[in-house]
Amino acid sequence: MAADSEPESEVFEITDFTTASEWERFISKIEEVLNDWKLIGISSGKPLEKGIFTTGTWEEKSDEISFADFKFSVTHHYLVQEPSDKDGKEELGEDALPLPMQDLLCMNNDFPPRAHCLVRWYGLREFVVIAPAANNDAVVSESKCNLLLSSISIALGNTGCQVPLFVQIHHKWRRMYVGECQGPGVRTDFEMVHLRKVPSQYTHLSGLLDIFKTKIGCPLTPLPPVSMAIRLTFVLQDWQQYFWPQQPPDIDALVGGEVGGLEFGKLPFGACEDPISELHLATTWPHLAEGIIVDNDVYSDLDPLQAPQWSVRVRKADNPQCLLGDFLTEFFKLCRRKESTDEILGRSAFDEEGKEVADITHALSKLTEPAPVPIPKLSVTNMVHSAKKKIRKHRGVDESPLNNDVLNTILLFLFPDAADKLAEVFENRASTSAGNNPPPESEDYNLFSQFKSAPSDSLTYKLALCLCMINFYHGGVKGVAHLWQEFVLEMRYRWENNYLIPGLANGSPDLRCCLLHQKLQMLNCCIERKKARDEGKRGSMSDRSPGGASGDGAKGGDHSGDNPDKEKEFGKSWDSWSDSEEEFFECLSDTEDLKGNGQENGKKGAKESVNLKPEGRLHPHGKLMLLHPGEPLYVPITQEPAPMTEDLLEEQSEVLAKLGTSAEGAHLRARMQSACLLSDMESFKAANPGCCLEDFVRWYSPRDYIEEEVIDEKGNKVIRGELSARMKIPSNMWVEAWETAKPVPARRQKRLFDDTREAEKVLHYLAVQKPADLARHLLPCIIHAAVLKVKEEEAVEDISSVKKIIKQIISHSSKVLRFPSPEDKKLEEIIAQIMSVEAIIARARSLKAKFGVEKCENEEEKGDLQRFVNSLLEQPEVSVVGAGRGPAGSIIHKLFVNAQRVPAVPPLEEELRRSGSQEERRQGVQSEFPPPTGREVILRTSVPRPAPYSKALPQRMYSVLTREDFRLAGAFSADTTFF
Amino acid sequence: MDEDVLTTLKILIIGESGVGKSSLLLRFTDDTFDPELAATIGVDFKVKTISVDGNKAKLAIWDTAGQERFRTLTPSYYRGAQGVILVYDVTRRDTFVKLDNWLNELETYCTRNDIVQMLVGNKIDKENREVDRNEGLKFARKHSMLFIEASAKTCDGVQCAFEELVEKIIQTPGLWESESQNRGVKLSNKEEGYGGGGACGGYCSML
Ligand SMILES: Nc1nc2c(ncn2[C@@H]2O[C@H](COP(=O)(O)OP(=O)(O)O)[C@@H](O)[C@H]2O)c(=O)[nH]1
Numbered sequence A: 001m002a003a004d005s006e007p008e009s010e011v012f013e014i015t016d017f018t019t020a021s022e023w024e025r026f027i028s029k030i031e032e033v034l035n036d037w038k039l040i041g042i043s044s045g046k047p048l049e050k051g052i053f054t055t056g057t058w059e060e061k062s063d064e065i066s067f068a069d070f071k072f073s074v075t076h077h078y079l080v081q082e083p084s085d086k087d088g089k090e091e092l093g094e095d096a097l098p099l100p101m102q103d104l105l106c107m108n109n110d111f112p113p114r115a116h117c118l119v120r121w122y123g124l125r126e127f128v129v130i131a132p133a134a135n136n137d138a139v140v141s142e143s144k145c146n147l148l149l150s151s152i153s154i155a156l157g158n159t160g161c162q163v164p165l166f167v168q169i170h171h172k173w174r175r176m177y178v179g180e181c182q183g184p185g186v187r188t189d190f191e192m193v194h195l196r197k198v199p200s201q202y203t204h205l206s207g208l209l210d211i212f213k214t215k216i217g218c219p220l221t222p223l224p225p226v227s228m229a230i231r232l233t234f235v236l237q238d239w240q241q242y243f244w245p246q247q248p249p250d251i252d253a254l255v256g257g258e259v260g261g262l263e264f265g266k267l268p269f270g271a272c273e274d275p276i277s278e279l280h281l282a283t284t285w286p287h288l289a290e291g292i293i294v295d296n297d298v299y300s301d302l303d304p305l306q307a308p309q310w311s312v313r314v315r316k317a318d319n320p321q322c323l324l325g326d327f328l329t330e331f332f333k334l335c336r337r338k339e340s341t342d343e344i345l346g347r348s349a350f351d352e353e354g355k356e357v358a359d360i361t362h363a364l365s366k367l368t369e370p371a372p373v374p375i376p377k378l379s380v381t382n383m384v385h386s387a388k389k390k391i392r393k394h395r396g397v398d399e400s401p402l403n404n405d406v407l408n409t410i411l412l413f414l415f416p417d418a419a420d421k422l423a424e425v426f427e428n429r430a431s432t433s434a435g436n437n438p439p440p441e442s443e444d445y446n447l448f449s450q451f452k453s454a455p456s457d458s459l460t461y462k463l464a465l466c467l468c469m470i471n472f473y474h475g476g477v478k479g480v481a482h483l484w485q486e487f488v489l490e491m492r493y494r495w496e497n498n499y500l501i502p503g504l505a506n507g508s509p510d511l512r513c514c515l516l517h518q519k520l521q522m523l524n525c526c527i528e529r530k531k532a533r534d535e536g537k538r539g540s541m542s543d544r545s546p547g548g549a550s551g552d553g554a555k556g557g558d559h560s561g562d563n564p565d566k567e568k569e570f571g572k573s574w575d576s577w578s579d580s581e582e583e584f585f586e587c588l589s590d591t592e593d594l595k596g597n598g599q600e601n602g603k604k605g606a607k608e609s610v611n612l613k614p615e616g617r618l619h620p621h622g623k624l625m626l627l628h629p630g631e632p633l634y635v636p637i638t639q640e641p642a643p644m645t646e647d648l649l650e651e652q653s654e655v656l657a658k659l660g661t662s663a664e665g666a667h668l669r670a671r672m673q674s675a676c677l678l679s680d681m682e683s684f685k686a687a688n689p690g691c692c693l694e695d696f697v698r699w700y701s702p703r704d705y706i707e708e709e710v711i712d713e714k715g716n717k718v719i720r721g722e723l724s725a726r727m728k729i730p731s732n733m734w735v736e737a738w739e740t741a742k743p744v745p746a747r748r749q750k751r752l753f754d755d756t757r758e759a760e761k762v763l764h765y766l767a768v769q770k771p772a773d774l775a776r777h778l779l780p781c782i783i784h785a786a787v788l789k790v791k792e793e794e795a796v797e798d799i800s801s802v803k804k805i806i807k808q809i810i811s812h813s814s815k816v817l818r819f820p821s822p823e824d825k826k827l828e829e830i831i832a833q834i835m836s837v838e839a840i841i842a843r844a845r846s847l848k849a850k851f852g853v854e855k856c857e858n859e860e861e862k863g864d865l866q867r868f869v870n871s872l873l874e875q876p877e878v879s880v881v882g883a884g885r886g887p888a889g890s891i892i893h894k895l896f897v898n899a900q901r902v903p904a905v906p907p908l909e910e911e912l913r914r915s916g917s918q919e920e921r922r923q924g925v926q927s928e929f930p931p932p933t934g935r936e937v938i939l940r941t942s943v944p945r946p947a948p949y950s951k952a953l954p955q956r957m958y959s960v961l962t963r964e965d966f967r968l969a970g971a972f973s974a975d976t977t978f979f
Numbered sequence B: 001m002d003e004d005v006l007t008t009l010k011i012l013i014i015g016e017s018g019v020g021k022s023s024l025l026l027r028f029t030d031d032t033f034d035p036e037l038a039a040t041i042g043v044d045f046k047v048k049t050i051s052v053d054g055n056k057a058k059l060a061i062w063d064t065a066g067q068e069r070f071r072t073l074t075p076s077y078y079r080g081a082q083g084v085i086l087v088y089d090v091t092r093r094d095t096f097v098k099l100d101n102w103l104n105e106l107e108t109y110c111t112r113n114d115i116v117q118m119l120v121g122n123k124i125d126k127e128n129r130e131v132d133r134n135e136g137l138k139f140a141r142k143h144s145m146l147f148i149e150a151s152a153k154t155c156d157g158v159q160c161a162f163e164e165l166v167e168k169i170i171q172t173p174g175l176w177e178s179e180s181q182n183r184g185v186k187l188s189n190k191e192e193g194y195g196g197g198g199a200c201g202g203y204c205s206m207l
C-alpha cells in the first residue's frame, strides 16, 4: 500500500512466482524458524509496566532464509521478560486477546526515547521482521509485496504463532513494513503510508481523527471514544549568546607568560567547537480524550508551554574538535614519520666529526678552559645562538622553524638553571607549577611507574610536553627536529663542561621510567663522576695528601672562590657526593705501583700488613671486629656499581645467557660478573689492613659465616665462627678473587665504569634519534600528562561516569605501556579513550553554560539543574520536572524565545515558510516556540469490526509529521470468527 | 629447537643468599644435590624443558645471588619474567622476614602485573626449624602466591614446585601467549547500542 512507487532498482528476482514449490518451501522455512525460536502458541506475559521499554533489555535473534535464490533475514526482536508464571497463562482463558493486540492499547510506553521504530509505532514488546538480507536489496513491486504478505499470513495460520510478523518492503531507508498478527478468531493488520508531500488534512488532529475513523469503518454509532496521545518536538540549534568556539591558545603570547590556559608543562583542554549541537524538546500530552482540545487547520489549543510533560534530549556533535585530543593525535602522528633529524633540517645536524660542530665545541672549550679563566655561567642562550647560526649558514634565515623567543623560552623552561636572572623568574614559576604537580608519593605522582613514562616534574616529562606543543603550533616535525637538536647540543655542552642536568633524580637510571629518561640519567651519572674526578684532581693538586683530607681540600679549593654561583647551584649534589665518598677516583690503571704497599695476597700478607696505613674507610661497621688483629672492622668506600640503562642490562643478560648452561659457561659467567666483587675486596683490604676472607664475608655475605656457641677448655661459653661449607671449597671463585685482590682503595682502582665512553654512547644515541623515535620514547609521558589533565578537569565537574572511564584508561594504559614497543592499534585506542573523556567533559561544560548552572543563585535549584544537566549527558531522554513551569523548563523556554527573536533564517526562506506552511498560519498560543519539527499522534480505540456484533478489538493509528515526510502506521484488528 | 615446545618461559629465583636457591635449581635441572656448590656471583642461568599436562615448555631460569651488593644487577632480570620463585630458609627466620623487601623489589621492576609468584620454604630436612609451615602459608595467601615447602637436599617438593608454577603460568591467559593477546577495555558507547544497524534509532533519527 505504498503510495508512491519508485523505479525498481535492485529488486528481488524470483523466476517464477507461481512455482508452488518455491513458495511453499519459503513458507515452511518461515514456520521452521518460528518453531525453532519457540514462538508458537499462546503468547504470555504481564501487562507492560511504565517505562519498561527504556529500562528493560531488548534482544534480537536472527536467521536467514531464502525465496528461491533471494535471501531474507528473519529477526526476532523482543523485550526480555521475567519468565511468567504458569498460572497466569491458564488465567488468560480462551477469550483473552493475544498479548500484542493488548499492547496496541497500552499507554505506558508511548514515545520511548530509544526503540526499534516498530516499537515506537505500534507499542509492541515482541515481533519478527523478514527483510531482504542485503542492505541494498528491496522488494518493491506490489505483487511481490502481496506475495510476501500472504506468505506470512499462511505461516502464522499454520503455526498458530501469536507474535506479529512483519515484512519490510521498498527501499530500506523508507522503513516501510507491513505485517500481521493472528490469534484465535482475531487478526490485526499492520499497514503503513509514507509520503514525501503532506496532504493538508494530515497536519492537524481533526484531520487525523477523520482518517482513523474512516479506516476503522466502525459500524456503530456513536463511535466509542478515541483516546489521543500527542507529542510535539521542537529543535533548538541556535544557541545565541553562548559564544563558541573556544579559541585555541596563542603560543606566541606564551613567551610573556600564560595565555588561554596554555602553559608550558601543561596540556591544553577543551572543545574548539560546541560539542552540543542541538537540543530537542518534546512536549507531550499523554492522554487526551476526544473533544477536549481543538486542533484544526485554523486554530490550535496545543500550547507547548501548557503541555503536561516535557522531556529533553541533546544531540552531541559527533567528533567535536578538542584541544587535548588534537594534541595527542598530532603527536602520535609523529611516530609514523620516517625522516631523520638531518633530513628534516636539511643538513648534517649532529655530524660529530663535522667541522661545524668541531668549531663550536672548540669555542666552548675555550670558554670553559679550566684554571685561571673563571668558569662562565652556563648559558643556554649562547648555545641557541650558535646553533641558530649553524642553521642559518645552511638555510635561509627565515627557515629556522622555531623563532628565537620561543626557543629561548622553552630552553629556559627545561633548564631553569641556565641563566641567573631568568632563573629566579623560573624558580617562581617552577614552584607554582610544582604546586600543580601531584605531590611525590601520591598515586598520581607514581603514575610514571605504571605508564613507564617519567615523573611529572622531570626534564623528560617537560621535554615531552614542549615537543608536543612545538609539534602542534610551531612547524610540526620541523620544529620538533629543531628543538631536539638544540636539546642534544645542550646535553653535550653540559657533559663537556661538567654541568649536571637538572630535573633528573640522582643515582642510577630508574628502570621504571622510559628509556630516554634512563639515558639522560645515565648521562647525568657520567657528568657527576667526571665532575667529581676533575675536581678531585684539581683538589689533590693543591693538596697532595692522600686519604680523607683531600675531599675537603677539593671542596674548599680554588673554584668555590671563583664561582660562588655555581657552587650554590650544584652545592647539593656536591655535598651528597662528598658524604658518600670522601675521595675521588684518580683513574690509575691497576698496573701502577701500589705506593709501597707490600701486600701480595691475603694469606701471606695477613701478618705483615698489620702496620699498613688503612685507606678508603667509609665508617666502622659497628659491632664487628677483625678476627685477627682485633681492630674494628671498617666498611670501605667502594666503587659504585656501574649505572645501567635497561638496554645495556638487556644486552648484558643476553651475553650472559649465551654462555650456556655448561659448567664452563657458568664459571665464565661468574668470572664476568666478579669485577665488582674483586673491587669490593680490594677496597675492603685497603680499609682493613690485616683482614682475612672471614672478615670480608662477615660484612659482605654474613650468612656464609657460621657461628656456634661452644664450651672452651676453661668451660666458658664462647662463640666460634667459621666460613660456610661453600666458602671453604678450595679454589672457589670467592677464595680465588680474595687471593688476587690487592689492598687498593676504590679511588685508585681501575674504574668499573668508564664514564667517558658511556657518555659518548649516550650522546650518540640521542643524536641519532629521529623525531619518530623521540615521539615513541615520549608518548608514555604525553599519555601520562593527558591522563593527569583529564583527571584534573574531571575533578572540577565531578562526573561519576568519567571517573570510571579514567580508571579504566589508567589500567588499560599501564598494561599497554609497560611492554616494550606497544602496538599502534592499542596506543590509538588509549588516545581515543582520552579523547572521548575530553568530549564528555566539554559537553558537560557546554550544557552547564547553556543552562546557566553557575549563574543560578538558589543553591537547591542549582543542585537540581546540575543533576538535570548530568542526566542529559548520560540518558537518552530526560524528563523536565514541572514541565514548562519548572526551573529547567523556564530556562529552556527562554532559550527558544531568544532563538526566535533573532532572524536566523534568511528572508527568502522566511517568506516561503510564511506562505507555505500550514503551521505558521495557524492561530494559536504557541507563538513563542518555533513550529514543531515533529508532530506525533497516537490514536487508540477499541471497537467491534467488521460487524457491529463482532468482538470489540484494539485499533491504533500512529502518525508522525516532520518537515521531510509523513507517516501513518495503522494496526487494525478484526474478528475473523465468522468471516 | 624442539618443534613441540609450546613456549619459552622466563623464570626468576630470588631470596636471601644461602637459602638454597642454587641448590633448588640444581636439584630441579640435574636432580642432584651438591654440598660443594659455590656461592653464586651475580646471576646464573639454566635451561630445562618440562612437560605439564602434555604441554612442553622450555624454562629459562635465572638464579640470583641475593647479597646486597649484587642486587643492583638483578632488576633487569625481573623484566619480562613470567614466573618468580621466592625462596626462604625455614631454619632461618631472618630470611623469612626479608621476604617483604623482595616483594617490593619485584613489584618495582617486573614489567607485567600478572606475573605468577611462588613461595618456597626450603631446607625442611633440617632439624632446627624456625619458621612454621603455617606462617609461610599465611604469607603466601596474603600476597596471592603459590606455596610449597621443599628440600633441595632430599628432593622433597622441588619438582612439584616448578611444575605447579609452570602450570599456573600456562593457565594465566595472556601471560605466555604473544603479548598481543593482551585485551584492552572496550568502552562501549551505549548510545550507539540499540538500533544501530538497519533498525531505527528511535525518534531522533527522524528529525
Ligand atoms: N640441609 C639442607 N641444606 C641445603 C638445602 N638447600 C641448600 N642447602 C645448603 O645451603 C647452602 C646454600 O645453598 P645455595 O643453594 O648456595 O643457596 P643460595 O645462596 O640461595 O643459592 C649450601 O651449603 C647448601 O648445601 C636443603 O634443602 N637442605
Ligand SMILES: [Mg+2]
Binding pocket: B018, B021, B022, B023, B038, B039, B040, B063, B064, B065
Ligand atoms: Mg646461589
